Amino acid sequence: MVEQGDMLPAPERATPVVERMQTEFDFVLPRGYLDGAGTVHRNGTMRLATARDELLPLHDDRVRENPQYLSVVLLARVLTRLGTLEGDSIHAGVVENLFASDLAFLQDLYRRVNSEGHTMATVTCPACRERFAVDLAGGRLGES
Numbered sequence: 001m002v003e004q005g006d007m008l009p010a011p012e013r014a015t016p017v018v019e020r021m022q023t024e025f026d027f028v029l030p031r032g033y034l035d036g037a038g039t040v041h042r043n044g045t046m047r048l049a050t051a052r053d054e055l056l057p058l059h060d061d062r063v064r065e066n067p068q069y070l071s072v073v074l075l076a077r078v079l080t081r082l083g084t085l086e087g088d089s090i091h092a093g094v095v096e097n098l099f100a101s102d103l104a105f106l107q108d109l110y111r112r113v114n115s116e117g118h119t120m121a122t123v124t125c126p127a128c129r130e131r132f133a134v135d136l137a138g139g140r141l142g143e144s
Contacts, residue, residue, distance in 0.1 A: 023048045024080065025113050029102045033082055033094060041083020046075075046106070049114050053077045062092070072096055075106050 024047045032042035057063050057073040069092075076092045085094065095103070124131050 025109070027105075027109055029098075030105055031099045031102050033085075033098055033102065035083075035085075039083065041085060044082040045080045046078050046109060046113065047080050049074070049078050049110070071103075071107055071110075075103075075110060078110065079106075 024045050026043070026045050029042045029044065032040040034040055053074060057070055057077070060069075060073050062069045063073055072092050072095045076090060076095045079090045079095070080086065082090055082094065095106075098106070
């Protein structure tokens with residue numbers, strides 16, 4: 001029993017842990033977007049999608065007429081940089097003109113960052129059977 005005048009120790013306060021979330025992911029396209037001036041844009045940035053990003057395209061007439069167009073509109077919303085193009089310069093028309101391999105790459109990247117939260121994958125070397133992690137977003141020559 002605590003007598004009057006006795007002091008109880010102050011409860012220890014836990015230091016709050018600040019968690020950082022990665023919301024933007026850099027990538028390198030396998031081929032690159034070729035603009036009207038002949039410039040190839042390969043490096044870019046994709047941000048995490050919001051619920052709004054996934055809902056608004058459903059009201060787009062192009063998506064209503066052709067549901068496969070959803071990925072084009074969605075990617076145009078979440079790409080924040082593609083080479084020297086930024087912001088509103090990246091629109092559905094830009095995504096439409098990507099090479100098929102680049103569109104497939106961005107669709108897979110979108111799925112990975114929005115489902116798994118990262119661009120890393122574990123792979124196994126076919127020669128030595130060693131397992132290691134690779135960044136599927138690419139970055140150096142030969143990576144993708």
